Amino acid sequence: MNGRYDLELTQCVRKLAIEAGFARVGIALAGPSSRDEALSRWLAEGRHAGMVWMARNLQARRDPGRLIPWAKSVICLAAGYRPADEPAGPEHIARFARGRDYHKILSRRCRALCDRIRAIAPEFSGRSFVDSGPVMERSLAALAGLGWIGRNGCLVCPGLGSYVLLCEIICNLPLKPDGPLASGCGDCGRCVRACPTAAIAADATVDARRCISYLTVEHSGDIGTEMRELVGCRVFGCDACQEACPHNRCGPTGDAELIRPHQAGLATLDELLAWDEEKWDAITRGSALRRADFQMLLRNAAIAAGNSGRTELLPILEKMADRHPRLATLISWAEKKLSS
Numbered sequence: 403m404n405g406r407y408d409l410e411l412t413q414c415v416r417k418l419a420i421e422a423g424f425a426r427v428g429i430a431l432a433g434p435s436s437r438d439e440a441l442s443r444w445l446a447e448g449r450h451a452g453m454v455w456m457a458r459n460l461q462a463r464r465d466p467g468r469l470i471p472w473a474k475s476v477i478c479l480a481a482g483y484r485p486a487d488e489p490a491g492p493e494h495i496a497r498f499a500r501g502r503d504y505h506k507i508l509s510r511r512c513r514a515l516c517d518r519i520r521a522i523a524p525e526f527s528g529r530s531f532v533d534s535g536p537v538m539e540r541s542l543a544a545l546a547g548l549g550w551i552g553r554n555g556c557l558v559c560p561g562l563g564s565y566v567l568l569c570e571i572i573c574n575l576p577l578k579p580d581g582p583l584a585s586g587c588g589d590c591g592r593c594v595r596a597c598p599t600a601a602i603a604a605d606a607t608v609d610a611r612r613c614i615s616y617l618t619v620e621h622s623g624d625i626g627t628e629m630r631e632l633v634g635c636r637v638f639g640c641d642a643c644q645e646a647c648p649h650n651r652c653g654p655t656g657d658a659e660l661i662r663p664h665q666a667g668l669a670t671l672d673e674l675l676a677w678d679e680e681k682w683d684a685i686t687r688g689s690a691l692r693r694a695d696f697q698m699l700l701r702n703a704a705i706a707a708g709n710s711g712r713t714e715l716l717p718i719l720e721k722m723a724d725r726h727p728r729l730a731t732l733i734s735w736a737e738k739k740l741s742s
C-alpha cells in the first residue's frame with residue numbers, strides 16, 4: 403500500500419488480466435467518465451435515434467461511482483478481433499459479429515478474472531460489464547489509457563488499432579489509476595470521408611440516425627429509400643470508418659476465441675435470403691447476429707440484394723416475397739433496383 407493506492411495489488415491485477423486472456427488492461431478511477439457536454443448534446447439532438455435507453459440513468463452513465471456507490475476503481479479491459487484474413491472477408495457482416503457473441507466470451511473471462519482477484523484479495527467486490535448497463539465504455543477505456551478516442555468515435559489502441567472490444571470490472575479495490583494517452587489521429591479525417599452516410603460529427607460522435615450499424619443492428623422499423631441505397635450490401639453492422647483508419651492497416655491477428663468464425667457469421671447473402679425463422683433461430687444461437695431479429699435480418703438482406711447488382715438474385719427475391727408478404731414493398735424496391 404502506498405498512500406491512497408495499493409501498487410502491489412495493482413500490478414497483480416494487471417498480470418491476472420493478461421493471464422485471463424485480455425490484450426490490454428488499464429485502471430480508471432470510479433469517478434465521472436464522460437465528456438458531459440458531448441453526451442448531453444448527442445442526446446439533446448436526438449442522435450441516439452431509437453435507443454431511448456441511452457437517455458436513462460444518466461447520472462450513473464456519467465459516473466460509475468453513482469452506479470456502484472462502493473466502487474473505487476474500474477479495471478478496463480480490451481480484446482482484439484482483427485480477422486486473420488485481413489483485408490479480405492465477407493463485407494456484408496461486420497467483423498465484430500463474425501465469431502461467437504463477444505458478450506458471452508468476454509463476460510466469462512471477466513468472471514474468471516474476478517475469481518482470481520478474489521483469491522489474492524478476499525476483500526474484493528466487483529461487477530463486470532460487457533456492453534451492458536449504463537457505462538461509458540470508451541470514455542472509461544480512454545481514461546484508463548487503453549487508447550485514444552479516434553475521429554470516428556472508436557477507441558484506438560496503440561499497436562492494435564480499433565478492432566478491439568471493451569469490457570470492465572467496477573470494483574472496491576484502491577488500484578492506481580493510469581492516465582489518458584495523447585490522440586494519434588492528427589488531422590487525417592479518412593474515417594469521416596469513408597462513412598457512406600456522413601454520420602460522423604465534428605466532435606467525434608456518431609449520429610446513429612445515419613449510422614449503418616444502427617440501422618442494420620438496432621433499428622427495427624423501415625429503412626427509408628435514401629438510406630437503403632447508402633447501406634450498400636451490408637447486412638449486419640458497418641466497418642467503413644474503421645477500414646479507412648491507418649491504425650487498422652496492419653497489426654496482430656485478434657483473439658483466437660473472438661475471431662473463430664461462427665456459422666451465422668459465415669452465411670452468404672444467398673443463404674440469408676433463403677432462411678426461414680426456424681433456420682434463423684438454429685443458426686444464430688450464440689452469435690451476435692441475433693441482436694437483429696429475424697424480420698430485421700431479412701429486411702437487411704433484401705436491401706443488400708437490391709444494392710448488389712446481382713440479377714441472379716431476382717428469383718430468390720420473388721420466392722421471398724411469397725413467403726414474407728410483410729416485406730412485399732421492400733422486396734419490390736429491391737427487384738426494381740436490380741432490374742433497372
Ligand code: B12
Nearest residue numbers: 436437440441496533539551556557567568608615639640
Ligand atoms: C450505443 C452504441 C452504439 C451506437 C451509437 C454509436 C456511438 N458512436 O455512440 C451504434 C449502434 C451506432 C454503434 C455502432 C458501433 N459500435 Co457500438 N456501442 C454503443 C454503446 C452501447 C454506447 C456508446 C455510447 O455511449 N455512445 C454515446 C456517445 C456520445 O458516447 P461515445 O461514443 O462513447 O463518446 C464519448 C467519448 O468519445 C468521450 N470522449 C471523447 N474524447 C475523449 C477523451 C477522453 C480522455 C475521455 C475520458 C472521453 C472522451 O466523449 C463522448 C461523449 O461522452 C457502446 C457500449 C458502451 N456501453 O459504451 C458500444 C460500443 C461503443 N460499440 C462498439 C462497436 C464495436 C461498434 C461498431 C464498430 C460495430 C459495427 N462494426 O457495426 C460501430 C462503430 C460506430 C462508431 N464509429 O462509433 C464497441 C467499440 C469498441 C471501440 N474500439 O471503440 C463498444 C464499446 C462495445 C464494446 N463493448 O466493445 N454502437
